[in-house]
Amino acid sequence: MSLQLFELFKGFRLMDLLDIAIVAFVSYKAIQLIQGTRAVQLLKGLVVLVVSTKLSEWLGLYTINWILRNAMTVGVIALLVVFQPELRRALEQLGRGRFFSTPLLGLGEAEMNKVIDYIASAAEELSKEKTGALIVLEKQTGLNEYIETGVKIEGCVSTELLINIFVPNTPLHDGAVIIRNDRIMAAGCYLPLTENPNLSKELGTRHRAALGVTEESDAAAIVVSEETGVISVAEDGKLSRYLDIKTLKNMLKDIYEIKDKKPSLWYWRKDNA
Numbered sequence: 001m002s003l004q005l006f007e008l009f010k011g012f013r014l015m016d017l018l019d020i021a022i023v024a025f026v027s028y029k030a031i032q033l034i035q036g037t038r039a040v041q042l043l044k045g046l047v048v049l050v051v052s053t054k055l056s057e058w059l060g061l062y063t064i065n066w067i068l069r070n071a072m073t074v075g076v077i078a079l080l081v082v083f084q085p086e087l088r089r090a091l092e093q094l095g096r097g098r099f100f101s102t103p104l105l106g107l108g109e110a111e112m113n114k115v116i117d118y119i120a121s122a123a124e125e126l127s128k129e130k131t132g133a134l135i136v137l138e139k140q141t142g143l144n145e146y147i148e149t150g151v152k153i154e155g156c157v158s159t160e161l162l163i164n165i166f167v168p169n170t171p172l173h174d175g176a177v178i179i180r181n182d183r184i185m186a187a188g189c190y191l192p193l194t195e196n197p198n199l200s201k202e203l204g205t206r207h208r209a210a211l212g213v214t215e216e217s218d219a220a221a222i223v224v225s226e227e228t229g230v231i232s233v234a235e236d237g238k239l240s241r242y243l244d245i246k247t248l249k250n251m252l253k254d255i256y257e258i259k260d261k262k263p264s265l266w267y268w269r270k271d272n273a
Contacts, residue, residue, distance in 0.1 A: 049068065049071065049072065050072070052064075052068055053065065053068040053069060053072060056068060111182060112182070112256050114182075115157050115179075115181075115182045115256075116249055116252045116253060116256065117249075118157050118158050118159045118162070119135065119157065119162065119179075119222065119252060120245050120248050120249045120252065121159040122135075122159045122162035122163050123135075123222055123224055123231050123245070123248060124231075124245050125159070125163055126162075126163060126166060126224045126229075127224050127229040127230070127231050128229065129229075130225075130226060130227070130228070130229040131163075131166050131167070131168060131173075131224065131226065132166065132168075132173075132206055132224060132225065132226030133162075133166040133177075133206075133222070133223070133224040134175070134176040134177065134191075134206045134209060134210060134221060134222070134223055134224075135162065135176070135177045135179065135221065135222040136176050136177065136178045136179065136189075136191070136210075136213055136219050136220070136221045136222075137179050137219060137220045137221070137222070137252075137255055137256075138178060138179065138180045138185075138219055139217075139218045139219055139220065139255070140218050141217035141218045141219065143178055143180075143185075143213075143217060143219060146176070146178060146189050146190065146191055146213065147178050147185050147186040147189060148186075149175075149189050149190040150172075150175055150176070150178070150186035150187055150188040150189030150190070151171075151172060151186060151187055151188050152185065152186045153184045153185065153186055153187055154183055154184070154185060154186075155183065155184050156182060156183060156184075157179060157182050157183065157184055161184060162177065162184070165177055165184075165187045166224075171188065172187040172188040174188065175187060175188030175189045175190060176188075176189045176190075176191050176209060176213075176221075177189070191209040191210075191212055191213045192209070192212040192213060192215075192216055193205070193208045193209055193212045194208050194209075194211035194212040194215055194237070195212075196211065196215075196237075199211070203239075204225070204226070204227070206223050206225070206226075207223050207225075207232065207234070207239065209221075210222075210223045210232070210234035210239070211234050211237060211239060213234075214234045214235055214236055214237055214238075215237040218236070220233060220234065220235040220255045221233070221234040221235075222248070230242055230243075231243045231244075231245075231248055233248065233251050235255065
């Protein structure tokens with residue numbers, strides 16, 4: 001037995017180990033990327049198709065095998081179309097790696113702390129009044145395609161302006177506000193809704209839009225529930241709910257990459273999307 005093991009690993013090199021490790025890591029990240037999306041069901045269907053093709057070949061079902069083999073050939077092109085959102089997300093995440101990354105903001109820490117205070121204060125007031133709100137924070141991935149769907153503002157972030165935008169029964173209160181650096185770029189913007197089938201039914205359109213834009217980009221989104229006043233933050237396709245203002249500020253500092261903040265204990269419930 002030991003001789004067989006020796007023969008098996010005799011030609012094994014360090015580069016082979018590195019090769020296996022890279023493949024395992026890429027496979028793991030690919031599974032993470034499609035987890036909780038429609039791609040999981042599509043992959044299951046693909047596995048069934050491959051198994052059926054092999055079975056038909058072994059059982060001598062030549063007509064069925066011919067149909068399935070041709071379906072597999074066309075399926076390669078179809079998969080590129082079907083998996084377009086996942087492929088786009090993968091390429092965007094690759095482009096946002098450290099090698100390609102650029103500083104998120106050109107503003108100083110003091111200026112960014114002011115922006116965080118304005119956003120947190122607005123969220124607190126909107127929460128008290130149970131006024132629904134959706135605020136998106138642009139990071140490395142540009143959101144111009146969504147900015148163009150709304151009304152351009154390009155004004156400095158302030159608590160008063162954010163509160164006024166979301167006043168009920170006004171023209172812009174239903175859409176999303178998109179913030180770039182310290183500027184409110186647009187309001188009343190339309191965002192893609194998440195297609196996660198496992199999302200809780202109690203979450204409304206704002207939460208689904210917040211998750212959708214964070215699945216399509218590296219943006220973060222703040223949601224204030226119109227029904228409960230609960231403050232949530234969506235990032236990387238995950239939703240953190242029931243946030244207090246202190247926790248929200250700390251999360252915003254992480255989002256804006258402000259390093260020298262005082263450590264604090266965070267309390268929130270995380271719903272995986």
